[in-house]
Amino acid sequence: MQLENVSAIVTGGASGLGAATARALAARGAKVVVADIADDKGNALATEIDGAFAHVDVTKTDDIIAATELAKTIGPLRVLVNCAGIGSASRTVGRGGYETAFDLNTFRRVLEINTIGTFDCIRIVGTAMAQEEPLEDGERGSILNTASVAALDGQIGQAAYSASKGAVVSMTLPIARDLSAIGVRVNTIAPGLIDTPIYGSGEASEAFKDKLKRDVLFPKRLGYSEEFATLAVEVLANSYMNAELIRLDGGARLQPK
Numbered sequence: 001m002q003l004e005n006v007s008a009i010v011t012g013g014a015s016g017l018g019a020a021t022a023r024a025l026a027a028r029g030a031k032v033v034v035a036d037i038a039d040d041k042g043n044a045l046a047t048e049i050d051g052a053f054a055h056v057d058v059t060k061t062d063d064i065i066a067a068t069e070l071a072k073t074i075g076p077l078r079v080l081v082n083c084a085g086i087g088s089a090s091r092t093v094g095r096g097g098y099e100t101a102f103d104l105n106t107f108r109r110v111l112e113i114n115t116i117g118t119f120d121c122i123r124i125v126g127t128a129m130a131q132e133e134p135l136e137d138g139e140r141g142s143i144l145n146t147a148s149v150a151a152l153d154g155q156i157g158q159a160a161y162s163a164s165k166g167a168v169v170s171m172t173l174p175i176a177r178d179l180s181a182i183g184v185r186v187n188t189i190a191p192g193l194i195d196t197p198i199y200g201s202g203e204a205s206e207a208f209k210d211k212l213k214r215d216v217l218f219p220k221r222l223g224y225s226e227e228f229a230t231l232a233v234e235v236l237a238n239s240y241m242n243a244e245l246i247r248l249d250g251g252a253r254l255q256p257k
Helices: 016-027 039-048 061-072 104-129 159-182 203-215 225-237
Strands: 007-011 031-036 052-055 077-082 141-146 184-191 245-248
Touching: 007 016, 007 061, 007 104, 016 031, 016 039, 016 077, 016 225, 031 039, 031 061, 039 052, 052 061, 061 077, 061 104, 077 104, 077 225, 104 141, 104 159, 104 184, 141 159, 141 225, 159 184, 184 225, 225 245
Parallel strands: 007 031, 007 077, 031 052, 077 141, 141 184, 184 245
Antiparallel strands: none
């Protein structure tokens, strides 16, 4: 599928994996809607890549609809990349009474953003894609989700995060089957240890990231956002890539902790 002059929505697009993917799509000629809750960063990136910014909280359907309508004004809407997400680290059972067990509201919040938010974006943007004119082979669009190797190798304290990303992995095939009727492909990348702002900055952050390298086979380092982005663009553009989960992790298999 040609990406030039198509409209693309990237959630979580103001930083990290989303920002790198937005830049890569723009470099291929796509008109990108940077969808994020970070207004300043999002607007700055949209200006940089000659795209548009939409304030989107993926837990709010109205925000997703507004971004979708905006995307339709700048080109045929054929691409959605779901990068919006949060993490959480807490053991299931604490050392004290019931109140020290994993906070259920935190668990719900992680699933609400990572899983339900991803699905809501798919159903809304997919509905808009269905209205576009079909291309060769009846193709109308391509959707890419972001899971995590934690969906498969979840570590201690990652129950909520792993559950949320595992759901994204599990719904890839059935949604791809659903959307085949409208000519929309659906794939998921499960990145491993990627060096993004989620790890913070400073000496302590660098020491922590250095420790993480132990689980990576080769190259012995964290991944770069740009490496995710180049793969994302290829998956989006390759019309025969559908219903797949792709690990991007340097061969890492995470240890319990």
